[in-house]
Amino acid sequence: MALLTCEHLTLRYDTLTVINDLSFSVESGDYLCIVGENGSGKSTLMKCLLGLKAADGGKLTLGDGLKRREIGYLPQQTQIQRNFPASVQEVVLSGCLNSHGMHPFYTKADKQRAAEQMDCMQITHLANRCYRELSGGQQQRVLLARALCATKKLLILDEPTTGLDPVVTTDLYRILSHLHEDHGITILMVTHDVECAVRHAGKILHIGKNVSFFGTCAAYQESELGKRFLDASASEGGHCCGGTKEEVS
Amino acid sequence: MNALSEILTPEYWSVILLPALIAGIAVSFCSSLLGVSLVLKRCSMIGDGLSHVGYGTLCIAVAMGWAPMQVTIPIVIVAAYILLRLSETSRVQGDTAIALFSTSALAIGILASSKANLTTDVSHYMFGSILAMSRGDVILSVVLSICVILVYLLFYDKIFAVTFDENFARATGLNVRFYNLLIAVLTAVTVVLGMMMMGALLISSLMIFPAVTAMKLCKRFRSVMIASVVISVVCFLCGLLLSLCWDTAVGASVIAMNLLAFTTASVNGALRNARVKRLQEQEQEETWQTENC
Ligand SMILES: Nc1ncnc2c1ncn2[C@@H]1O[C@H](COP(=O)(O)OP(=O)(O)O)[C@@H](O)[C@H]1O
Ligand SMILES: [Mg+2]
Numbered sequence: 399m400a401l402l403t404c405e406h407l408t409l410r411y412d413t414l415t416v417i418n419d420l421s422f423s424v425e426s427g428d429y430l431c432i433v434g435e436n437g438s439g440k441s442t443l444m445k446c447l448l449g450l451k452a453a454d455g456g457k458l459t460l461g462d463g464l465k466r467r468e469i470g471y472l473p474q475q476t477q478i479q480r481n482f483p484a485s486v487q488e489v490v491l492s493g494c495l496n497s498h499g500m501h502p503f504y505t506k507a508d509k510q511r512a513a514e515q516m517d518c519m520q521i522t523h524l525a526n527r528c529y530r531e532l533s534g535g536q537q538q539r540v541l542l543a544r545a546l547c548a549t550k551k552l553l554i555l556d557e558p559t560t561g562l563d564p565v566v567t568t569d570l571y572r573i574l575s576h577l578h579e580d581h582g583i584t585i586l587m588v589t590h591d592v593e594c595a596v597r598h599a600g601k602i603l604h605i606g607k608n609v610s611f612f613g614t615c616a617a618y619q620e621s622e623l624g625k626r627f628l629d630a631s632a633s634e635g636g637h638c639c640g641g642t643k644e645e646v647s
Numbered sequence: 648m649n650a651l652s653e654i655l656t657p658e659y660w661s662v663i664l665l666p667a668l669i670a671g672i673a674v675s676f677c678s679s680l681l682g683v684s685l686v687l688k689r690c691s692m693i694g695d696g697l698s699h700v701g702y703g704t705l706c707i708a709v710a711m712g713w714a715p716m717q718v719t720i721p722i723v724i725v726a727a728y729i730l731l732r733l734s735e736t737s738r739v740q741g742d743t744a745i746a747l748f749s750t751s752a753l754a755i756g757i758l759a760s761s762k763a764n765l766t767t768d769v770s771h772y773m774f775g776s777i778l779a780m781s782r783g784d785v786i787l788s789v790v791l792s793i794c795v796i797l798v799y800l801l802f803y804d805k806i807f808a809v810t811f812d813e814n815f816a817r818a819t820g821l822n823v824r825f826y827n828l829l830i831a832v833l834t835a836v837t838v839v840l841g842m843m844m845m846g847a848l849l850i851s852s853l854m855i856f857p858a859v860t861a862m863k864l865c866k867r868f869r870s871v872m873i874a875s876v877v878i879s880v881v882c883f884l885c886g887l888l889l890s891l892c893w894d895t896a897v898g899a900s901v902i903a904m905n906l907l908a909f910t911t912a913s914v915n916g917a918l919r920n921a922r923v924k925r926l927q928e929q930e931q932e933e934t935w936q937t938e939n940c
Contacts, residue, residue, distance in 0.1 A: 449817075449818065466818075471815055483865060484811060484866075484867060488807060491804070492811060493815075495816070495819060531927070544815070
């Protein structure tokens with residue numbers, strides 16, 4: 399059974415229909431990129447997957463023993479967080495909350511887990527630093543470590559590379575590939591950068607106003623929609639996001 | 648001008664000053680803890696809105712001859728819940744809705760009290776009167792502060808998560824609405840008690856000032872919390888002393904002390920930032936170089 403299945407999903411804000419009759423599924427071990435223009439409803443779809451927004455039609459099912467609260471999430475960053483007085487350790491630890499119900503304090507195991515994830519993200523030396531004083535790339539690593547504390551299975555990322563410089567962006571893609579290949583974590587990433595998406599992902603979900611596409615990268619590059627979108631992105635100059643998949647890994 | 652020693656007779660101390668001290672410290676304590684959450688969640692407006700609602704309700708209660716506290720506290724709690732929902736659901740017009748709601752409540756209250764010709768009786772809630780708090784008020788503020796301390800001790804980690812990133816907290820299965828409601832209810836009670844003390848006009852700044860000052864000084868969430876409490880209580884004590892010595896209004900004196908603390912912290916922070924920035928630039932250059940080797 400698939401990890402996540404959407405059947406004929408419809409999402410609305412009051413009268414505005416953002417997603418209409420969308421069907422796709424995420425298998426365990428997938429690396430799926432969700433692309434589409436600004437305002438096409440990518441973040442809205444993420445909110446639905448995370449249970450922050452109810453489906454207005456169709457249905458969403460979780461399979462493979464995945465629980466809602468076991469999804470790791472890297473949100474689109476807000477200004478509020480950027481100025482928040484908190485140490486890196488406090489932020490990372492807050493990812494462990496889902497595993498211990500009514501228990502009031504963090505356990506030894508939680509702290510251990512947070513330390514492991516910080517190690518994995520190579521931010522152990524920043525543990526006592528103030529979150530708001532870190533660079534954009536470092537902040538993303540911290541949030542990624544927090545998301546990894548919350549999950550062992552599925553990681554959902556919403557435009558994680560926005561505002562990062564090319565070097566840091568390449569770095570982030572390398573980390574994601576590493577998590578996907580070596581730790582077997584399923585990755586579901588929203589991005590506006592379609593070139594990077596086809597370079598790194600295994601599958602693509604394209605959400606458009608009236609059209610949508612769901613399939614493998616190769617099929618996407620062959621499809622009418624994919625060609626059009628890739629061409630448009632290339633003529634804009636696109637974004638640099640490091641080498642090819644082979645080079646990166 | 649009274650000399651301090653003249654007014655500090657044993658009777659004055661035990662009947663008036665001691666209750667004021669206890670209540671004042673308790674309310675300063677609660678408002679500074681809750682203030683950190685409110686400021687960081689970008690809803691410091693709620694404190695202000697609630698004080699308007701509280702004053703309006705108090706006017707009505709006095710006009711009708713009801714017991715002020717027993718009526719005001721439940722109504723302000725309900726208002727807190729409504730304001731929270733307003734800022735949650737209507738994304739764009741959150742603070743506009745709060746302003747409309749709270750000033751309407753205030754206007755209705757003032758109308759009611761002016762019809763009953765009681766304006767002089769309620770106007771001291773505008774500026775507070777800590778030296779005239781009843782025994783019941785003092786007990787209530789102590790109970791409240793115990794509740795706040797317990798909530799923050801037991802739910803500290805969750806409150807951090809909800810404040811830092813509400814969506815993430817909700818996605819990982821935390822009951823965000825419950826914690827928001829908890830904070831709103833405690834805020835409501837604190838605002839009503841604070842209104843008795845500091846006055847409706849000044850209570851919201853009592854919540855905001857210590858939190859903002861603490862944020863200028865500290866970098867961790869935990870230390871911001873602690874610093875906020877310390878600043879709030881110290882400013883209250885200094886303000887009270889000031890008002891006793893110079894016979895000034897207590898609420899205004901406490902806020903003036905907070906302003907002084909804030910200004911000191913700002914200047915200190917600006918100086919330190921300049922130094923840190925220089926250091927960081929050097930450090931960043933170094934890491935950049937090592938990463939590219
Ligand atoms: N909370 C909201 N209330 C009403 N409309 C919204 C809300 N959030 C997003 N929208 C609208 O839904 C559409 C999709 O938004 P979003 O999912 O953020 O797009 P994307 O992430 O793909 O750029 C946009 O037209 C946006 O204006
Ligand atoms: Mg978006």
